[in-house]
Amino acid sequence: MSEWWKYSLSDFLMFSSRSYYRLIESYNAAIWPAHFLALVAGVIVLGAIARPRQHLRRSAALVLAAAWGWVAWAYHLERYAEINTAAPYFAVAFAVHALLLCWLAYRPSNAAPAPQPLALGLSGLAILAYPLLALARDGGQWRQAEVFGIVPDPTVVATLGVLLAWRAPAIFWLVPVLWCLVSGxxxxxxxxxxxxxxxxxxxxxxxxxxxxxxxxxDLNSTANPQS
Incomplete structure (x- = not known):
């Protein structure tokens, strides 16, 4: 039996970068023009961070839950599973997090009384700027753009911004952070x-x-430790 520690991640990947972005391109073509609906959903999320009101917060959490549920099914199960055997497990993780976001929508709010620039920046980057990364790659094109609510990476980053703005407990951070490590x-x-x-x-x-x-x-005691 071969020693497991001799294997690296490359030994488990069954696809190339070309196959990966072709999958995204075909996926985008299949669901177009749903991207406009995703943009509207992204604006709702940004609005909930910029104006922390209970009704906006609830709407944004439900929008995020729908986005995570969609990505679990339409991306991971229906597309990514064709080239990655781990995709069904990713789908389960995303579906579980969608349920957590539904819970977040109705739990007592811990949102900050004023907008948090970093949280707004994270979500804004994911929703408005992340698709531009498609043009930054050699041979990249708009048809391969990664859009919030459509594919995992920008959806997860936008969620990080929301979790930061609302000071969400650790359980809500687990899947997003793990996905960032796996995808990275x-x-x-x-x-x-x-x-x-x-x-x-x-x-x-x-x-x-x-x-x-x-x-x-806490901050004061750290800055001025007692003798």
Missing amino acids: ATLMELKIGHAWLLPALALTAVVARVMGSKTPR
Whole structure:
């Protein structure tokens, strides 16, 4: 029996970067023009961060839940499973997180009293700028754009912004952060230039959440330790 530690992620990948982006291209073509609906959903999410009101918060959480559920079925199960045997497990994780987001919609709000620029920036990057990465790659084109609510990566990053803005408990962070690590590692093995982006954004969001959880007394005691 071969030693398992001799294997790397590349030994388990059954597809190339070309196959990966062809899948996204065919997926985009199959569901067009649903992307306009995804953009409207993204604006709702951004509005809930910019104006933290209970009804907006609930609407945004349900929008995110629908996005995660859609990605679980339409992307992971229906498309990604064709080239990645782990995709059904990803689908389960995304479906579970969709249920958690439904719970988040109706739990008592811990949203900050004012908009958080970093949270708004994370979600804005995912919803408005992430599709532009398709043009940054060699041979990339608009038909291969990764859009919030359509594919996993921008959907997860937008969710990180929401979780940060609403100071969500740790359980809501588990699947998004794990996905950022898995997807980042996959893109790295495929030698995609922006492979570092997802792990970096996840780390930024987690650090900001940890720092934001400290009370003014905690910060004061750290800055002025007792002798």
